[in-house]
Amino acid sequence: MKTLRETIIIAIRDAAEVRGSAVASELTDGTVLLQSGLDSLGFAILVAQLEEDLGYDPFTMMDEPYYPRTLGEFVAVYERFAPKS
Numbered sequence: 001m002k003t004l005r006e007t008i009i010i011a012i013r014d015a016a017e018v019r020g021s022a023v024a025s026e027l028t029d030g031t032v033l034l035q036s037g038l039d040s041l042g043f044a045i046l047v048a049q050l051e052e053d054l055g056y057d058p059f060t061m062m063d064e065p066y067y068p069r070t071l072g073e074f075v076a077v078y079e080r081f082a083p084k085s
Contacts, residue, residue, distance in 0.1 A: 004054075004075065004078055004079060005075050007050070007053060007054070008050065008071075008074065008075055011046055011049045011050050012038065012046055012071075014049065015038060015042045015043075015045040015049060016036075016038055016042060018045055019041065019042045019045065022037050024036050024037055027071055029072030029075070030070055030071070031070060031071040032069060032070055033068065033071060033074060054078070054082075056081060058078055058081035059077070061081050062081075
């Protein structure tokens, strides 16, 4: 079973492929999202795909908007709002 981080990285690569973009070869927690290879439409595709895959969109669940700067922060947002099992 894939971890949440693996699911997100796969979705980033898929969103980039849909947009015809190249993603940074190695995505780490410190990777700056604006330098990952996705543009704003690519991020919209990414969040929509993750909502389909995971069943939730943490950005619509927030009381105050927060825009993660790095991949690590992005993963942390998804971890924070993950449905409790």
